[in-house]
Amino acid sequence: AQSVSQHNHHVILSEAASLELGCNYSYGGTVNLFWYVQYPGQHLQLLLKYFSGDPLVKGIKGFEAEFIKSKFSFNLRKPSVQWSDTAEYFCAVNSGGGADGLTFGKGTHLIIQP
């Protein structure tokens, strides 16, 4: 079975700081990787995804993530955060065959202080 581990449950940063949120997964086969974001009072939205190809993927709002297969990691990064990035961030994985639903991590609550 797949599992996803997000190391930081709560992160507090100041505006303009750089961000990196860790995500590790456990699954021996081909995987698809996702980051979803949940802004306060809103539903889960897709931030970015990795299916294959270039391991560095770019998403919306200046976010990017790098798939490192040897480390089973898919860390989320942003060079300069804004107050509006305050949200809950979830890493998720499903198997490469696509038949499975997503397995989510527990989430990271990110607070950006102005």
Next chain:
Amino acid sequence: EAEVAQSPRYKITEKSQAVAFWCDPISGHATLYWYRQILGQGPELLVQFQDESVVDDSQLPKDRFSAERLKGVDSTLKIQPAELGDSAMYLCASSRDRAPSGANVLTFGAGSRLTVL
């Protein structure tokens, strides 16, 4: 932008009562998912439908939970009887693809928040 519709948004019930949640996926989406999200945790898959068939219900507590998608479009998730530990957000998601596919991008609804007293 097409959305996944869910109702009700909020439901308060007493334990041992029955509750039902409804989901209307994006038109044309073959696969529908029900997730449960307990406060402070990530969503957990309860059941997955492809068209009208159940693909995965291994995490659905079948003694009290049931789900159906009779015509392969909208879906209902029922809990009977509700227990205190069922308090959570119930999320519906849909995706265009049918298994097996290269990748499955899920679009989520706003959720139904259940409080059991």
